[in-house]
Amino acid sequence: MSPDTSSAASRADASAPSAIAGTDLRDDLALALRLADAADAIAMSHFDAADLDVHAKPDASYVTEADLATERAIRDLLAAERPDDAILGEEFGTVGDSPRQWIIDPIDGTHNYLKGIPIWATLIALAVDGVPRVGVVSQPSIGRRWWAAEGHGSFTEVDGVERRLRVSDVDTLERASVSFQSVAQWDEAGKLDDLVRLSRSVWRDRGYGDAWPYMLLAEGRLEMVAEFGVQEYDIAALHPIITEAGGRLTAFDGSDSLTEKSVLATNGALHERFLDFFSPASERSA
Known part of the structure; x- marks a missing residue:
């Protein structure tokens, strides 16, 4: 409705x-x-x-x-x-x-x-x-x-x-439920090994698809959603919904740009943990 x-x-x-x-x-x-x-x-x-x-x-x-x-x-x-x-x-x-x-x-x-x-x-x-x-x-x-x-x-x-809406308060990777969009997408981005490693480090992983998992994140049902090959129109509407619910949304390099072709959305509490999981801070600042 x-x-x-x-x-x-x-x-x-x-x-x-x-x-x-x-x-x-x-x-x-x-x-x-x-x-x-x-x-x-x-x-x-x-x-x-x-x-x-x-x-x-x-x-x-x-x-x-x-x-x-x-x-x-x-x-x-x-x-x-x-x-x-x-x-x-x-x-x-x-x-x-x-x-x-x-x-x-x-x-x-x-x-x-x-x-x-x-x-x-x-x-x-x-x-x-x-x-x-x-x-x-x-x-x-x-x-x-x-x-x-x-x-x-x-x-x-x-x-x-x-x-x-309010994001979850889960603060450990072991308790996190995540959505990764598609295996092919991560493979094309050269991140397939990271995806496999992620699946072994979190509680649950599923590819729910498109905008819906971001809304599940804002509702407190997921702790992370990430994907590659995105355009501004794919993610702009998601940003205020997630941030006003207490979460964070950045590119994989941690920047706030809408044009970096990647997105990492989390419940906020785990954002730095996920950024470091995929790329340590020392590498992101290099």
Whole structure:
């Protein structure tokens, strides 16, 4: 079920004031939730359709008519409501050069989507001066959505009840449950040995896939999610949801850049431990 945007805005209004001078993140969050409503309606209308139109991209990944229609709808709404803001989307690139940029992945998990597997989501973020301040992850195929705005907390809705998110307090690798996305991805990044070593060092490892494990992390159900080959639109929306829930999200080198093509998200308590596990601090600073 989608959250009521007016109640989300009201809750944000009762929270701490925005840290961004001249920017009302409450309004931006309410808009992001409305964008997700529109995206959900379009994506679900095409999901698991026998006649879904699918094309291969030059990079051998796939795009469906739902990806294109969903991103167009989001862009149209932004053009009407935030005409001065820039937009970066997976399917149609970048428009504008404003320090306020909406970052969109219309269907994260397209390969699942086109196979009728319900683990996919629409990712919507607002970055201000290059830092994601608002994030919405909407997974309508399983009736779930997660959202956050900087300084206002991170939330989800289950059975019509809004819940504030909080990462786990697990502080040892031996008790940690982790998600690694895919073996092939780690192999291509030259990190397959690290993945095997990780599997022998933690309590549990699974490849849940795409945005969902990051939301499980924000809910306190996982302690680490990591992957390679990511783009800005893959991770921008995840950032405020995880950090407002008390977690951390960086690249594998520990930097906060969205353009490093890797991501390591943790419950915060174990972040330095995982960074050192994959690359000791002495090597990261070299």
